[in-house]
Amino acid sequence: MTDLLESTQVRAMYMSDTASVIEIISDHDDDDGEAAEAEFQDEGVEGHFVLVDGDDVLGISGYREIENCDATYYLSWTYLDEDYQGKGLGKKLLADVLDRLRKQDARKIFVKVSDYEEDGKNVYAAALSMYKSFGFEVEVVGQDFYDDGESQTILGLELTPQSEDLSVADEKPVIRFNGLFEIAETDGAYTFAWIVEKSAGFFGKRSFTPEDLELGISSVKEQGGRKIFLTFPSNLVLIHRPLQAVGFKYVGQLKDYYEEGLHELHFSHDLEGIG
Amino acid sequence: MIPIRDDNPQVATPIATYTLIGLNVLAWVLLQGFGNESALNASVCNYGLIPGDLFSDGNGQRVCRASGEWSGLVSSMFMHGSWMHIIGNMWFLWVFGDNIEDSMGTARFFIFYILSGLAAAAAQILSDPSSMIPMVGASGAIGGVMGAYIILYPKVKVHMLIFIMIVRIPAIAMLGYWVGVQVLGGISSIGATGGGTAFWAHVGGFAAGALLVLIFKDEEMLVNHPYYGWNQKADPLDIWQDPKNRQ
Ligand SMILES: CC(C)(COP(=O)(O)OP(=O)(O)OC[C@H]1O[C@@H](n2cnc3c(N)ncnc32)[C@H](O)[C@@H]1OP(=O)(O)O)[C@@H](O)C(=O)NCCC(=O)NCCS
Numbered sequence: 054m055t056d057l058l059e060s061t062q063v064r065a066m067y068m069s070d071t072a073s074v075i076e077i078i079s080d081h082d083d084d085d086g087e088a089a090e091a092e093f094q095d096e097g098v099e100g101h102f103v104l105v106d107g108d109d110v111l112g113i114s115g116y117r118e119i120e121n122c123d124a125t126y127y128l129s130w131t132y133l134d135e136d137y138q139g140k141g142l143g144k145k146l147l148a149d150v151l152d153r154l155r156k157q158d159a160r161k162i163f164v165k166v167s168d169y170e171e172d173g174k175n176v177y178a179a180a181l182s183m184y185k186s187f188g189f190e191v192e193v194v195g196q197d198f199y200d201d202g203e204s205q206t207i208l209g210l211e212l213t214p215q216s217e218d219l220s221v222a223d224e225k226p227v228i229r230f231n232g233l234f235e236i237a238e239t240d241g242a243y244t245f246a247w248i249v250e251k252s253a254g255f256f257g258k259r260s261f262t263p264e265d266l267e268l269g270i271s272s273v274k275e276q277g278g279r280k281i282f283l284t285f286p287s288n289l290v291l292i293h294r295p296l297q298a299v300g301f302k303y304v305g306q307l308k309d310y311y312e313e314g315l316h317e318l319h320f321s322h323d324l325e326g327i328g
Numbered sequence: 329m330i331p332i333r334d335d336n337p338q339v340a341t342p343i344a345t346y347t348l349i350g351l352n353v354l355a356w357v358l359l360q361g362f363g364n365e366s367a368l369n370a371s372v373c374n375y376g377l378i379p380g381d382l383f384s385d386g387n388g389q390r391v392c393r394a395s396g397e398w399s400g401l402v403s404s405m406f407m408h409g410s411w412m413h414i415i416g417n418m419w420f421l422w423v424f425g426d427n428i429e430d431s432m433g434t435a436r437f438f439i440f441y442i443l444s445g446l447a448a449a450a451a452q453i454l455s456d457p458s459s460m461i462p463m464v465g466a467s468g469a470i471g472g473v474m475g476a477y478i479i480l481y482p483k484v485k486v487h488m489l490i491f492i493m494i495v496r497i498p499a500i501a502m503l504g505y506w507v508g509v510q511v512l513g514g515i516s517s518i519g520a521t522g523g524g525t526a527f528w529a530h531v532g533g534f535a536a537g538a539l540l541v542l543i544f545k546d547e548e549m550l551v552n553h554p555y556y557g558w559n560q561k562a563d564p565l566d567i568w569q570d571p572k573n574r575q
Contacts, residue, residue: 196575222337223552223564260548290552290564302575303568318565321575 058141061111063149066101068093073110074103078132088238089130101129102153104146111137114150116162123312126154128164131180143183151187151212159212161309164189166206167199184208193305193319197280200240209307219314223290226250228261233269241279245269260291263298270299270322280323287316296320329505330419332487332494336427336555344437345425349418352466355406356414363411376462377404379453392462400462405445407464417466423486424470424477431480431553432544440544444472444537451532468529471506472537478503479538480545484555506534 066074071093079086093101101115115129128150133143154162164184166177175181189208198205227250236242247261273281285292287306301320310317359375361367373392377400381392408414429437448468482500554561568574 225339225548225551287565291548293564293567297567297573302573303565304575 447536448533471533
């Protein structure tokens with residue numbers, strides 16, 4: 054099997070690889086296959102790489118840059134053809150992708166993993182231990198994120214060393230909620246869209262109020278939502294009291310998500326009172 | 329001994345502070361002829377506050393103007409008696425005004441400033457209602473800024489220039505300095521008919537500012553301010569420490 058480790062190569066994914074890539078993903082999970090196909094259509098295949106043995110595509114991995122962040126990435130669909138798992142190929146592919154990111158001065162990469170179980174076995178156990186072996190660390194665990202009993206673990210890896218004690222100046226912008234939607238790939242987990250208003254006005258309020266949050270909570274309830282997840286940058290000091298007042302709980306933070314010293318805080322609200 | 333600067337961060341552009349400084353300078357240039365003697369005397373007469381004029385019906389006793397005496401309550405705030413007077417006042421406003429404006433917003437700060445000045449004038453009038461000495465100067469209103477500053481940010485370090493040394497002292501210690509300056513007097517009212525300190529105006533402005541700020545400050549603007557109050561700045565995440573507030 055060592056020949057495969059040597060004979061396989063990692064190359065950029067082309068649009069023409071889509072069919073074979075979708076096949077690999079769908080073999081593991083039909084839903085993921087569909088979601089990946091839609092994403093490749095919408096956002097293209099830039100930043101994606103395939104592991105090939107000659108003309109055969111054996112695996113896929115890649116990254117997508119996170120908008121409005123400083124050189125922060127999410128690890129994209131990372132799957133190996135079922136017949137070629139457990140042979141060190143996943144490691145070879147991921148190492149190659151991370152190397153490319155480091156060469157282009159990427160700062161940080163995150164990966165989201167579900168704890169979904171089938172026949173009492175964690176489907177993503179191999180992936181989780183592979184990520185950890187590359188130095189990824191668990192940063193946030195959102196309980197019941199995908200569904201009741203199925204959590205989301207977000208791991209992060211520093212690609213360039215991030216300072217421990219850098220802090221970013223506080224901000225108190227006017228934040229207004231302007232929508233709510235069910236989070237992709239979840240069943241009943243909602244989030245609010247929010248914008249920062251340009252001018253604060255002479256006497257205008259700055260943060261959102263508990264009343265604003267209550268309004269959103271009740272419309273999520275009306276739509277049958279189970280849970281609300283909200284994320285905010287760590288330097289918005291006025292968000293905490295209103296969030297706590299209406300029963301949000303602190304989930305954790307993705308360190309250095311926006312930029313060095315500026316984290317992404319995660320909050321959740323359980324509408325069924327479980328957990 | 330003068331304050332050079334403070335450790336207090338400026339959050340927003342202090343539009344009202346800059347505007348007030350601009351108005352004072354404009355008055356000094358346009359109405360007071362850069363302190364040119366005749367222009368200065370005329371401006372102090374025309375725009376100063378003369379307590380004795382407010383409550384008498386004139387009868388030819390008026391030294392300066394024949395009418396418009398009540399407008400002196402506000403106009404006197406923008407007049408000064410000498411180069412040192414205006415420079416000193418504007419310097420204090422420059423150093424300390426921005427942080428007070430940051431605690432309440434531009435519009436509120438503007439009103440706060442005028443009210444402090446009016447309170448200063450009221451205190452001066454009460455101390456000698458029949459005085460015919462015109463009072464001028466932003467010192468009363470700036471006394472209000474100082475009063476508010478010490479209430480809001482007692483522990484922030486102010487860099488004081490003492491001869492050639494710079495010493496950092498907490499704002500609360502400046503209270504002693506401010507009182508000392510007032511007692512020594514001399515930096516304020518210089519009238520057309522003589523000079524003297526507007527001691528009560530400064531005390532009144534200072535006290536008014538210290539009280540008014542309690543109403544005018546906006547707690548949201550002060551949340552997590554590194555120097556607000558007596559306690560050290562708290563980490564905003566501290567309120568989530570309790571396990572019941574964590575998922
Ligand atoms: C995750 C995946 C890409 C790993 O690729 P792979 O080629 O099978 O893994 P490798 O042989 O290179 O092994 C890499 C690491 O994964 C872990 N791993 C691999 N197989 C494992 C298994 N059966 N059980 C537990 N850990 C396993 C080990 O930590 C291993 O490192 P080690 O060899 O130093 O101990 C592949 O197994 C896969 O496609 N899994 C299903 C899809 C998936 O979970 N994708 C991730 C979605 S977030």
